[in-house]
Amino acid sequence: xxxxxxxxxxxxxxxxxxxxxxxxxxxxxxxxxxxxxxxxxxxxxxxxxxxxxxxxxxxxxxxxxxxxxxxxxxxxxxxxxxxxxxxxxxxxxxxxxxxxxxxxxxxxxxxxxxxxxxxxxxxxxxxxxxxxxxxxxxxxxxxxxxxxxxxxxxxxxxxxxxxxxxxxxxxxxxxxxxxxxxxxxxxxxxxxxxxxxxxxxxxxxxxxxxxxxxxxxxxxxxxxxxxxxxxxxxxxxxxxxxxxxxxxxxxxxxxxxxxxxxxxxxxxxxxxxxxxxxxxxxxxxxxxxxxxxxxxxxxxxxxxxxxxxxxxxxxxxxxxxxxxxxxxxxxxxxxxxxxxxxxxxx
Numbered sequence: 074x075x076x077x078x079x080x081x082x083x084x085x086x087x088x089x090x091x092x093x094x095x096x097x098x099x100x101x102x103x104x105x106x107x108x109x110x111x112x113x114x115x116x117x118x119x120x121x122x123x124x125x126x127x128x129x130x131x132x133x134x135x136x137x138x139x140x141x142x143x144x145x146x147x148x149x150x151x152x153x154x155x156x157x158x159x160x161x162x163x164x165x166x167x168x169x170x171x172x173x174x175x176x177x178x179x180x181x182x183x184x185x186x187x188x189x190x191x192x193x194x195x196x197x198x199x200x201x202x203x204x205x206x207x208x209x210x211x212x213x214x215x216x217x218x219x220x221x222x223x224x225x226x227x228x229x230x231x232x233x234x235x236x237x238x239x240x241x242x243x244x245x246x247x248x249x250x251x252x253x254x255x256x257x258x259x260x261x262x263x264x265x266x267x268x269x270x271x272x273x274x275x276x277x278x279x280x281x282x283x284x285x286x287x288x289x290x291x292x293x294x295x296x297x298x299x300x301x302x303x304x305x306x307x308x309x310x311x312x313x314x315x316x317x318x319x320x321x322x323x324x325x326x327x328x329x330x331x332x333x334x335x336x337x338x339x340x341x342x343x344x345x346x347x348x349x350x351x352x353x354x355x356x357x358x359x360x361x362x363x364x365x366x367x368x369x370x371x372x373x374x375x376x377x378x379x380x381x382x383x384x385x386x387x388x389x390x391x392x393x394x395x396x397x398x399x400x401x402x403x404x405x406x407x408x409x410x411x412x413x414x415x416x417x418x419x
Contacts, residue, residue: 087182090163096120099176104183108151108159129153135160148184159185215320217252220245220312226282227274241274241308273305276336276344276411283334286319290328293319298337306344310409313385318348318393318405321379325352325403338411343391346407355397 088102096119098111106112109123109130123132135148144164151159163181224242280295287293322332335347386393390410397403 087180090179090181092120092177102181105181217249219316221249223282223312226285227278273412274308275302276300276304276306277302279336291323291326292331293334294331295334298335300336300338304338304411306409306411310389314382314389314407314409315346317379317382322348322350322352322403326350327352342411343408344411348405351402354399354401354403
């Protein structure tokens with residue numbers, strides 16, 4: 074019995090609204106009176122008073138919708154009150170016979186629950202956008218920090234080339250500082266380096282650097298084959314092309330697996346990189362779109378890592394080949410231009 078009684082106390086979601094010739098509200102549903110505090114106002118307001126923004130809560134016309142069969146709906150929102158969002162929609166109906174002449178009748182529906190659901194959807198969408206933005210910024214700054222880490226580890230593991238790597242390290246720190254300043258203030262740091270200054274690093278030093286990208290759960294084995302100590306490669310090729318591919322392989326690899334990286338020299342001034350993982354692999358459709366901007370199979374990512382790498386690959390004059398089978402892993406083969414110190418200073 075108590076359950077039935079509680080149901081009868083719930084306001085019906087729709088009802089009749091009657092207005093006199095001067096707009097005075099002569100009858101209104103309970104939900105309409107409650108939401109607009111009609112019983113707490115000093116005088117019985119007219120419908121026109123309820124649109125006065127100086128006397129909240131008040132009504133605001135949101136939109137007008139005409140049905141194909143001719144009826145016109147008016148959608149209203151309740152403004153100027155805190156808490157749950159409220160709104161109504163109404164349409165004109167014929168006044169009952171028992172009402173006096175000069176009375177306008179409307180059927181009005183409480184749309185508050187629908188508006189609240191929309192508000193929840195909008196909040197959820199905002200959270201998803203913020204989460205994706207956070208992940209995108211995180212990936213962006215991880216790539217910037219990767220440059221600093223790469224050069225710092227090069228200086229540590231190969232101190233004999235510190236004179237070559239140190240200027241690039243300083244430039245990388247300046248670029249990272251400028252990027253942070255832009256995120257915080259939206260203003261480009263005029264004192265930071267405005268142009269990208271590249272510098273070469275030794276191909277023979279990459280194994281020690283790349284092996285440091287392993288995690289406690291993912292092993293990385295980098296091997297060099299027929300690499301001359303005099304061979305150099307632009308630092309940008311490593312930080313903008315090789316490392317994003319390596320990061321993608323690491324993210325897709327299962328725990329306790331190994332990523333194999335083979336680096337060798339080939340004829341005609343190119344370095345050959347093979348990055349082989351034991352990850353989830355890709356279907357033919359995913360493989361064909363792997364370098365497309367904003368294409369990703371991972372929730373919360375924007376799919377820009379490999380897209381930026383492909384753009385940098387094109388700028389560097391290199392090429393790659395992606396071979397993958399779903400659930401069997403992926404192999405990415407990259408060809409990148411190389412040079413020697415003799416060629417640089419000739």
